Amino acid sequence: MSEAKWSVGAGLEGRGVIITGASGGIGSAVTKAFASAGARILAIDINQERIDTVLSDCDGDGHIGLVEDLNDLDSHEGIVERAVRDLGGVFALVHTAAVLRRASNIDAVTEGDWDFQLDTNLKATFFFSRTVASEMIDAGQGGRIILFSSQGWQTGGFGGSVVYAASKGGIVTMSRGLARTYGPHGIAVNTIAPGQIKTPMLLTDLDPAVYERMTKDTPLGYVGEPEDIAGVAVFLASDHARYISGATINVSGGFLMY
Numbered sequence: 001m002s003e004a005k006w007s008v009g010a011g012l013e014g015r016g017v018i019i020t021g022a023s024g025g026i027g028s029a030v031t032k033a034f035a036s037a038g039a040r041i042l043a044i045d046i047n048q049e050r051i052d053t054v055l056s057d058c059d060g061d062g063h064i065g066l067v068e069d070l071n072d073l074d075s076h077e078g079i080v081e082r083a084v085r086d087l088g089g090v091f092a093l094v095h096t097a098a099v100l101r102r103a104s105n106i107d108a109v110t111e112g113d114w115d116f117q118l119d120t121n122l123k124a125t126f127f128f129s130r131t132v133a134s135e136m137i138d139a140g141q142g143g144r145i146i147l148f149s150s151q152g153w154q155t156g157g158f159g160g161s162v163v164y165a166a167s168k169g170g171i172v173t174m175s176r177g178l179a180r181t182y183g184p185h186g187i188a189v190n191t192i193a194p195g196q197i198k199t200p201m202l203l204t205d206l207d208p209a210v211y212e213r214m215t216k217d218t219p220l221g222y223v224g225e226p227e228d229i230a231g232v233a234v235f236l237a238s239d240h241a242r243y244i245s246g247a248t249i250n251v252s253g254g255f256l257m258y
């Protein structure tokens, strides 16, 4: 690695970035943040109108929004090909797409609940990351893969989220394996583990008393905003983070300390 020309900028101007879950709570903030940093974005989610709304609020131009269900593994190659063709390459993947199905009674968890969460959160993540990494290897310029875990990987989850937490534990382990696998190609792989962030996912079926307790138990005194995560994703893709790989970044306002 050559000597850095030091700059406070992220170094993302004109770089192609794929963002999944791009119209979700965190994904939309991540998309706007990367656009502000000058990146060109391919935004993936399952609802065109919501993607269009997010992209219409983004700085820059040349961004693309695609409706894709990432559980359809056959769609992955085409998504990456589109990014290469229309963005000029893929420097980073920020993979926020995931699902949570709470079950306050563990005996109510069905095989369907298990498959839905593990398929989306872990299986699709593995295959999509591998497809993106394969393109990065072919391009020979290195790259960044940023995955999303959760505080649940450490705590086992709150409010009926054991299965979700298991999928997020898998993300931490898998991202370490991917970091070892792809490091020799100059591809850094890291995971962000948010604490509690105010998004549709957190608030779905959440007992208000649990929300109150989360606020009280967070040393910084509030439940996080999506922007509190977006800056960390930009940092991990930036020049400043070029020697970080295999890390799990705890972004929880001090709720967890590790």
Ligand SMILES: NC(=O)c1ccc[n+]([C@@H]2O[C@H](COP(=O)([O-])OP(=O)(O)OC[C@H]3O[C@@H](n4cnc5c(N)ncnc54)[C@H](O)[C@@H]3O)[C@@H](O)[C@H]2O)c1
Pocket: 020, 021, 022, 023, 024, 025, 026, 027, 044, 045, 046, 047, 068, 069, 070, 071, 095, 096, 097, 098, 099, 120, 148, 149, 150, 151, 193, 194, 195, 196, 197, 198, 199, 200, 201, 202
């Ligand atoms: N909000 C929190 O408190 C919190 C805490 C810990 C971890 N996280 C993690 O952060 C990430 C973002 O969460 P969020 O709170 O923004 O959730 P969200 O539900 O607001 O957004 C998730 C997005 O992913 C999309 N998505 C789901 N399945 C998909 C599929 N098969 N194909 C394409 N898109 C799909 C959804 O449509 C949605 O827009 C997730 O990985 C989540 O597990 C969130």
